[in-house]
Amino acid sequence: MAIEAMMLSGLNSGVVLSLIAVLWTVVWQNLQHLQLQQFFARHLSRHARRLAAMVDPYLSVTISEYEGGRMKRSDAYEEVKAYLSDASARGVRHLRAEGAKDADKLVLSMSDGEEVEDEFQGARVFWGAFSKQPPRSDGAAAFWGGAAAQEERRFFRLYFLERHRSLVLDTYLPRVRQLGRDVMVKNRQRKLFTNISTSQWSDGGYMRSAWSHVVFEHPKTFDTLAMDPVQKKRIKADLDMFKSGKDYYKRVGKAWKRGYLLYGPPGTGKSAMIAAMANHLDYDIYDIELTSVHTNTDLRKLFIETTSKSIIVIEDIDCSLDLTGAREKKAAAEEDDKDKKGGGPVRPGEKKDTSSKVTLSGLLNFIDGLWSACGGERIIVFTTNHVEKLDPALIRRGRMDKHIEMSYCGFEAFKFLAKTYLDVDSHPLFDTVGELLREVQMTPADVAENLTPKSLDDGPDSCLEDLVKALEEAKEKKASGGDEQDKQDEEEQPHAQELGRRPGHGEGAVEEAKEKEKASGGDEQNQQR
Numbered sequence: 001m002a003i004e005a006m007m008l009s010g011l012n013s014g015v016v017l018s019l020i021a022v023l024w025t026v027v028w029q030n031l032q033h034l035q036l037q038q039f040f041a042r043h044l045s046r047h048a049r050r051l052a053a054m055v056d057p058y059l060s061v062t063i064s065e066y067e068g069g070r071m072k073r074s075d076a077y078e079e080v081k082a083y084l085s086d087a088s089a090r091g092v093r094h095l096r097a098e099g100a101k102d103a104d105k106l107v108l109s110m111s112d113g114e115e116v117e118d119e120f121q122g123a124r125v126f127w128g129a130f131s132k133q134p135p136r137s138d139g140a141a142a143f144w145g146g147a148a149a150q151e152e153r154r155f156f157r158l159y160f161l162e163r164h165r166s167l168v169l170d171t172y173l174p175r176v177r178q179l180g181r182d183v184m185v186k187n188r189q190r191k192l193f194t195n196i197s198t199s200q201w202s203d204g205g206y207m208r209s210a211w212s213h214v215v216f217e218h219p220k221t222f223d224t225l226a227m228d229p230v231q232k233k234r235i236k237a238d239l240d241m242f243k244s245g246k247d248y249y250k251r252v253g254k255a256w257k258r259g260y261l262l263y264g265p266p267g268t269g270k271s272a273m274i275a276a277m278a279n280h281l282d283y284d285i286y287d288i289e290l291t292s293v294h295t296n297t298d299l300r301k302l303f304i305e306t307t308s309k310s311i312i313v314i315e316d317i318d319c320s321l322d323l324t325g326a327r328e329k330k331a332a333a334e335e336d337d338k339d340k341k342g343g344g345p346v347r348p349g350e351k352k353d354t355s356s357k358v359t360l361s362g363l364l365n366f367i368d369g370l371w372s373a374c375g376g377e378r379i380i381v382f383t384t385n386h387v388e389k390l391d392p393a394l395i396r397r398g399r400m401d402k403h404i405e406m407s408y409c410g411f412e413a414f415k416f417l418a419k420t421y422l423d424v425d426s427h428p429l430f431d432t433v434g435e436l437l438r439e440v441q442m443t444p445a446d447v448a449e450n451l452t453p454k455s456l457d458d459g460p461d462s463c464l465e466d467l468v469k470a471l472e473e474a475k476e477k478k479a480s481g482g483d484e485q486d487k488q489d490e491e492e493q494p495h496a497q498e499l500g501r502r503p504g505h506g507e508g509a510v511e512e513a514k515e516k517e518k519a520s521g522g523d524e525q526n527q528q529r
């Protein structure tokens with residue numbers, strides 16, 4: 001088709017001949033698997049190349065799917081693929097289809113062996129899509145390459161006339177990448193990744209990717225998250241600043257990442273906040289289940305496989321790792337040592353120790369920018385119900401840059417939820433609810449549940465009555481269970497004293513954190529009350 005077009009446009013026969021020669025070479029490269037070629041290939045393709053060299057003024061640029069020893073997917077390849085997806089739909093007979101953001105739409109790209117023509121400022125260029133079998137690699141390379149190491153190696157090759165060299169290399173290709181990025185944004189389906197247990201990474205000799213994913217479609221946004229409007233505005237501004245901070249991070253020599261610590265009792269909206277952050281930034285989420293990660297090396301591999309524009313989440317960090325008490329430097333160093341010596345990838349047939357050996361030092365290393373050096377634009381979020389249990393080293397500034405307390409529902413948060421769930425700005429029961437919320441602690445999750453209509457007959461009146469009832473019950477329970485609670489607190493006292501903190505829901509640590517934050521002046525406190 002390309003040849004026909006060239007003839008029609010009246011280009012000289014030398015160009016046509018050269019294109020034939022180039023296409024001939026390409027065809028033969030693609031037919032490598034045929035036995036027939038083994039006989040002719042060596043002679044004919046050499047002649048074709050010689051012919052091309054004599055008359056061929058064409059140059060080519062190859063853009064492969066993987067770069068850097070196949071550990072990292074090439075951004076350029078993805079961008080070219082996205083750019084060509086538009087062009088592909090026009091002139092290509094065989095297309096590959098993938099899902100797009102809009103559930104009914106498909107993103108089309110060229111199948112292997114297809115070719116598409118493009119024109120830029122009077123220069124005509126040709127793109128070809130190819131793939132070849134991966135060479136047999138050793139176990140370690142296959143491990144680090146993951147599933148990708150077993151896949152065919154895809155690449156695009158761009159052909160253009162020598163006289164268009166600088167136009168193509170300096171202007172056209174950067175433009176293609178830029179337009180490709182725009183198409184990617186348009187079609188991007190955000191994903192929620194979860195890590196596969198490391199014992200399944202190497203399954204009967206087949207190296208799997210460390211992550212599996214589903215499409216991320218969480219409806220929570222900052223518009224439906226109940227919290228102090230000033231704090232919400234600040235968090236959004238912080239996220240916006242991060243997203244557009246590429247040059248800033250480069251200038252100050254920091255890895256382009258930011259750590260958030262979300263702490264507070266269960267049901268106060270920590271997970272909801274992560275979803276809102278992902279929706280606000282349009283990022284993917286990588287949810288790391290640390291108990292399924294067996295060594296520090298595995299943790300590094302997981303991190304290397306994350307892509308930029310992502311939020312890496314470790315929920316309930318205090319439950320995932322034994323981080324209580326002082327930092328056991330020696331134990332951590334020993335673990336690290338073991339990890340370096342023998343904790344690496346498990347080969348097929350080897351027995352896997354299933355207990356997690358991820359250490360605090362491994363985790364610190366992970367968030368310290370050492371591994372984030374392999375790519376930018378990543379946010380790391382830890383959540384915990386017990387901030388007092390976390391090692392100070394883990395949450396110090398530079399690691400967890402921003403500490404956000406998510407607390408029980410206050411009157412402002414209640415009014416916000418009433419507006420969101422019931423579409424009411426005021427109601428005679430508001431004052432009663434406000435008073436009760438001052439006396440008992442109820443999480444936004446419980447308030448939201450009470451405000452959710454349970455039948456078609458339910459309206460603001462019945463829902464608010466339900467909430468008042470629930471709050472009164474909680475108040476009674478608190479009054480009758482007060483003595484018991486005091487006893488329990490006394491029992492907990494020794495441990496709390498050991499830690500040098502007051503007992504209870506970690507208020508001591510929270511207060512400490514607040515004081516420190518006041519001193520440093522940099523933190524967010526989501527005081528919903």
Ligand SMILES: Nc1ncnc2c1ncn2[C@@H]1O[C@H](COP(=O)(O)OP(=O)(O)OP(=O)(O)O)[C@@H](O)[C@H]1O
Nearest residue numbers: 224225226265266267268269270271272444445448
């Ligand atoms: N501040 C809030 N604003 C709006 N909805 C909230 C808020 N907090 C909680 N919710 C709602 O309550 C439910 C539970 O909240 P979420 O899972 O975010 O709590 P969590 O703090 O992550 O709890 P856990 O510590 O148990 O993981 C969600 O459906 C969420 O939409």
Ligand SMILES: [Mg+2]
Nearest residue numbers: 270271315383
């Ligand atoms: Mg949660």
